[in-house]
Amino acid sequence: MENINFEKTPKQILENLEKTGRYVFHGSPFKINKFEPRQAFNHIKKDNGEYEKIPDGEPAVFTSPFAKTAIFMAVMNGKNAPFESRTGFSSNNNGSFEFRATKETMDQIGDDAFGYVYVFEKENFKEINFNESVSYEEIEPVMYIQVSKKDLPEIIIKDF
DSSP states (O other): OOOOOOOOOHHHHHHHHHHHTOEEEEEESSOOSSBOOBOOEEEEEOTTSOEEEEEOSSSBEEEBSOHHHHHHHHHSSTTTSSSOOOEEEEEOTTSOEEEEEOHHHHHHOOTTOEEEEEEEEGGGSEEEETTEEEESSOBOOSEEEEEEGGGOOOEEEOOO
16 A cells, blocks of 8 residues: 655645735744844945945834745855855746845755744735835744755856
8 A cells, every 4th residue: 555645845835825815924044932123134236346234124024925035035044054145036026036046155055954934924014015024013923834945946046
C-alpha cells in the first residue's frame, strides 16, 4: 500500500492564507512574540556609489498582503548572509514582482537558511499601497510559520 502525504509546505500554507484576503504577512529571521513600531529605511544610491539611509515614513510594523514578499524578507537577510546581504524587490499593481540579490549574497544562503513569516489579521493594519500595510501600535501575530530557502520565490541575480 502506498503512503500518500497530504501535508502542505510552509509556502503552500501561506499562499492559502493569502488567498482568503484576511491576512497580512511580515518576514523576519527572528522569533518575535509582540511587534512594536520600528523605523524602516530606504537605501538610496548616491552619485559617488555610496548608499544613503533615508527614513521610510513613520515608525510602524510593516506587512504585505503577499506571502512571497514576507518569505523573501524572512530568508534573505544578514542572519543568513552575514558577510554581505544585498537584496531588494520591486512590484507593481499588475501583480508583477522582481526579487533580486547579488551573487555574493546568494552564495551565502545555504540549504539550512530559514526565517519566520508572521501572520496578522488584515483588519488591524492600514493599507499604504497595494503591497504594504502598517500598524502604528504594538501588535501580536495570529501565528507564525517557519520558512526556508526552498520556499523562496524566484530570485534574479543582479549586481547593484
